[in-house]
Amino acid sequence: MLDRKFVALADPTRRAILARLALGEATVSELQRPFGISQPAISRHLKVLEAAGLVEGGRAAQARPRRLKPEGLDAARAWLDGLRTLWSDSFEALDAFLANSRTEGADTR
Amino acid sequence: MLDRKFVALADPTRRAILARLALGEATVSELQRPFGISQPAISRHLKVLEAAGLVEGGRAAQARPRRLKPEGLDAARAWLDGLRTLWSDSFEALDAFLANSRTEGADTR
DNA sequence: GTTGTATATAACATAATAGTTATATAAAGA
DNA sequence: TCTTTATATAACTATTATGTTATATACAAC
Numbered sequence: 001m002l003d004r005k006f007v008a009l010a011d012p013t014r015r016a017i018l019a020r021l022a023l024g025e026a027t028v029s030e031l032q033r034p035f036g037i038s039q040p041a042i043s044r045h046l047k048v049l050e051a052a053g054l055v056e057g058g059r060a061a062q063a064r065p066r067r068l069k070p071e072g073l074d075a076a077r078a079w080l081d082g083l084r085t086l087w088s089d090s091f092e093a094l095d096a097f098l099a100n101s102r103t104e105g106a107d108t109r
Numbered sequence: 110m111l112d113r114k115f116v117a118l119a120d121p122t123r124r125a126i127l128a129r130l131a132l133g134e135a136t137v138s139e140l141q142r143p144f145g146i147s148q149p150a151i152s153r154h155l156k157v158l159e160a161a162g163l164v165e166g167g168r169a170a171q172a173r174p175r176r177l178k179p180e181g182l183d184a185a186r187a188w189l190d191g192l193r194t195l196w197s198d199s200f201e202a203l204d205a206f207l208a209n210s211r212t213e214g215a216d217t218r
Numbered sequence: 219g220t221t222g223t224a225t226a227t228a229a230c231a232t233a234a235t236a237g238t239t240a241t242a243t244a245a246a247g248a
Numbered sequence: 249t250c251t252t253t254a255t256a257t258a259a260c261t262a263t264t265a266t267g268t269t270a271t272a273t274a275c276a277a278c
Contacts, residue, residue, distance in 0.1 A: 003121055010119035011266085012112055015188070022195035028225060041267055043226060048265095062224040062275050070196045077189050079124070080182050086131035087179045120236080137255060150237060152256060171245050171254040 001053065005076045008052035013037070014045050018068065021055060025067040110162065114185045117161035122146070123154050127177060130164060134176040 008014055017031055032042045046066055049055040054072040057064050117123055126140055141151045155175055158164040163181040166173050 003119075006115070006119045006124070007265095010112075010115045013266090015115070018192055019195065022192050023199050029223090037266090038268065039225070040227080040269085044266080047226090062222095064225065068192075068196055070193055073189050073192060077186065080186050080189075083127055083131050083177075083182060084179055086128065087177055090132050122236085138253090146236090147238065148255070149239085149257080153236080156256090171252095173255065 002075050002079060004048075004052040005054065005072065008048050008054055009076065011045070011048075013041075014049055017042075017045055017049065018054060021066060021068040022070075025058075025065040027063040027065050029063075031066075111184055111188060113157075113161040114163065114181065117157050117163055118185065120154070120157075122150075123158055126151075126154055126158065127163060130175060130177040131179075134167075134174040136172040136174050138172075140175075 009018075013035060016035065020026060020031060020034070028039060028042050028046065031046075032039050035042065046055060046057070049066075050057065052072065054069055055066050056069050057066045118127075122144060125144065129135060129140060129143070137148060137151050137155065140155075141148050144151065155164060155166070158175075159166065161181065163178055164175050165178050166175045
């Protein structure tokens with residue numbers, strides 16, 4: 001699932017769609033206009049975004065307005081935060097280690 | 110640049126490499142072992158990660174130990190946060206709008 | 219029921235990605 | 249200098265992604 005999210009985010013058109021949806025729901029044809037690409041292309045991007053849990057769609061007459069599922073982004077954010085934490089932990093560990101070496105073996109420098 | 114970062118993050122092997130590097134620097138051959146793929150494949154993943162500004166490499170004898178550049182992730186995180194903010198802003202705007210309609214036109218419900 | 223509008227799906231072309239093996243380069247060490 | 253070790257690059261292959269046009273479906277409106 002995480003993989004689908006990151007893959008979905010890798011395409012600039014899809015990120016633009018997400019940004020547009022963050023401003024409010026939009027139909028396929030509303031989304032199509034600003035991007036210079038065909039309607040089927042938009043539909044497929046939306047499918048990818050839905051499969052990734054980032055977007056959901058409703059039904060209003062013939063239109064199928066999509067809206068952002070902002071919780072869908074949490075897993076990706078959490079992964080990035082986790083990396084950060086892992087890294088700063090190991091950084092602190094290294095720091096502690098260096099501080100230790102300095103006091104224990106000050107003559108080796 | 111943002112694009113390169115997200116593209117870099119889209120591949121599970123590259124995310125695993127990042128996770129490994131978050132624990133401390135590692136050489137190409139050290140990275141190769143756990144993943145069941147060839148050395149050239151690792152080298153190319155590292156190239157992608159470097160181009161994305163997520164990893165940097167040094168030189169130690171023949172080895173070229175890579176380390177995480179955690180600031181490199183900030184832009185991606187910021188983009189995700191921005192979406193969240195955009196969304197909650199428009200959500201609040203909608204909320205305010207609905208609250209308004211309720212008081213101004215209470216008879217329309 | 220026929221027409222118009224919104225969207226989805228199929229079929230296809232092209233380009234990008236990720237992997238492979240073989241080979242080149244660069245530094246260490248005998 | 250010859251060998252070994254570590255990594256990079258080239259050439260190639262297979263798969264996946266993204267776009268296209270043409271067509272199907274679903275609902276609305278007349």
